[in-house]
Amino acid sequence: MSDPVLSLSGVTKAYNHGQPSEIAVLRGVDLDVAAGEVVALVAPSGAGKSTLLHIAGLLDTADAGSVRIAGRETTGLGDRARTRIRRRDVGFVYQFHHLLPEFSALENIVLPQLANGISQSAARARAMELLSSVGVGERADHRPAAMSGGEQQRVAFCRALANAPRLLLADEPTGNLDPDTSDQVFGRLLALVRDTGLSALIATHNLDLAARMDRRVRLDAGVLVPA
Numbered sequence: 001m002s003d004p005v006l007s008l009s010g011v012t013k014a015y016n017h018g019q020p021s022e023i024a025v026l027r028g029v030d031l032d033v034a035a036g037e038v039v040a041l042v043a044p045s046g047a048g049k050s051t052l053l054h055i056a057g058l059l060d061t062a063d064a065g066s067v068r069i070a071g072r073e074t075t076g077l078g079d080r081a082r083t084r085i086r087r088r089d090v091g092f093v094y095q096f097h098h099l100l101p102e103f104s105a106l107e108n109i110v111l112p113q114l115a116n117g118i119s120q121s122a123a124r125a126r127a128m129e130l131l132s133s134v135g136v137g138e139r140a141d142h143r144p145a146a147m148s149g150g151e152q153q154r155v156a157f158c159r160a161l162a163n164a165p166r167l168l169l170a171d172e173p174t175g176n177l178d179p180d181t182s183d184q185v186f187g188r189l190l191a192l193v194r195d196t197g198l199s200a201l202i203a204t205h206n207l208d209l210a211a212r213m214d215r216r217v218r219l220d221a222g223v224l225v226p227a
């Protein structure tokens with residue numbers, strides 16, 4: 001068996017340490033996401049989904065516990081090493097697309113590749129391939145403001161996958177779309193994830209979407225339980 005692509009063990013996180021308002025959000029989270037596995041993270045609002053995704057994606061640090069990505073222990077690594085792992089191995093999608101407004105769809109997918117040392121021509125070819133795979137190839141030269149919410153979010157998926165990460169982390173990726181569009185766009189995301197064989201941890205309030213993933217976990221009082 002290969003190493004899990006994401007392995008969390010005993011992860012804890014509290015905010016406002018030592019103050020009366022201290023809040024223990026994660027109290028010992030354990031989770032393995034295997035290669036090619038797509039896991040739904042369901043939780044009520046405020047339960048700590050974003051906190052968990054940020055720690056899993058090395059955007060934030062845990063107070064205690066271990067975060068392994070692609071077999072590599074990240075606890076104790078410095079900022080540069082964490083950034084390198086995040087850029088190479090992790091893709092993020094948020095509820096809102098966060099595309100750069102002054103750049104075209106294609107450029108938004110090219111830029112993170114250039115930051116990773118890919119050549120301009122290879123980056124453009126990959127960006128075009130990704131856009132076509134989610135049905136927005138003909139929108140490559142449009143800026144985000146000229147696209148629908150569903151199209152913008154499809155471009156955001158492509159950007160997350162631009163550097164061929166091992167792990168996709170998504171925080172309510174279709175949460176700001178109407179139900180029909182959400183369903184369609186999520187289908188595109190899932191197909192793309194399946195085609196590329198990457199692992200994913202996808203937070204959603206939508207139980208229908210959660211049902212389409214391989215496995216569901218629920219964040220309950222700071223720990224993960226099967227859902």
Ligand SMILES: Nc1ncnc2c1ncn2[C@@H]1O[C@H](COP(=O)(O)OP(=O)(O)OP(=O)(O)O)[C@@H](O)[C@H]1O
Nearest residue numbers: 015016023025043044045046047048049050051052
């Ligand atoms: N930087 C911070 N400082 C203090 N408290 C915080 C901070 N970030 C989050 N919290 C608190 O931690 C708890 C979990 O927040 P988090 O954003 O992870 O929840 P969530 O499950 O993603 O919620 P939602 O679904 O509403 O986005 C909340 O009570 C929140 O108020």
